Amino acid sequence: MNGLRVAALMAATITTGMMAGVYWAYGMAFMPGLAKVDDKTFVGAFQAADRAIINPVFLGIGFVGTLLFTALAGLVSLKEKALPWIAAAFVLYLITMILTIAVNVPLNDALKAAGDPNTIDVTAAREAFNEARWRTFNNVRIVLDLAAFTLLAWALYLTGKSATQP
Numbered sequence: 001m002n003g004l005r006v007a008a009l010m011a012a013t014i015t016t017g018m019m020a021g022v023y024w025a026y027g028m029a030f031m032p033g034l035a036k037v038d039d040k041t042f043v044g045a046f047q048a049a050d051r052a053i054i055n056p057v058f059l060g061i062g063f064v065g066t067l068l069f070t071a072l073a074g075l076v077s078l079k080e081k082a083l084p085w086i087a088a089a090f091v092l093y094l095i096t097m098i099l100t101i102a103v104n105v106p107l108n109d110a111l112k113a114a115g116d117p118n119t120i121d122v123t124a125a126r127e128a129f130n131e132a133r134w135r136t137f138n139n140v141r142i143v144l145d146l147a148a149f150t151l152l153a154w155a156l157y158l159t160g161k162s163a164t165q166p
Helices: 002-035 039-053 056-075 083-113 122-129 131-164
Strands: none
Touching: 002 039, 002 056, 002 083, 002 131, 039 083, 039 122, 056 083, 056 131, 083 122, 083 131, 122 131
8 A cells, every 4th residue: 555655645746736837837928928929920939839638648647636646645645644745735726726727728728719819809818817816826727736746745755655664
């Protein structure tokens, strides 16, 4: 059981870190870069990036897989000292999923639904997108996901430490 516990916890930690990296990259590079381009470039680039990220690997292993790996890590650690840390990480990551689904995805979808940047009013589409709201909630996702990653790393440390004690 210890092997499964460590493997599940490692998978949860790695995927949580990967998701934090996605949010971080959007927050620190992608969105600031797009903030400096014209409206047509912004709309076209954001639409293309959002279409690309919606794929089975990202959604299955990253976005949803992270929650499932964390749940599995918790289930196989029910009697372990690491459980509270895993549970807290689960809750924090779940909140990032809720924020994503409730705030970021609807903004993304509305921008995609606006249509082809060559045929729409890109200034109106960009304004309706509400970059400030998207970035604010992305920053919250960064903080929550980094906190979840830190908690899982601590849980992994505790799990390793308990494995070496008699």
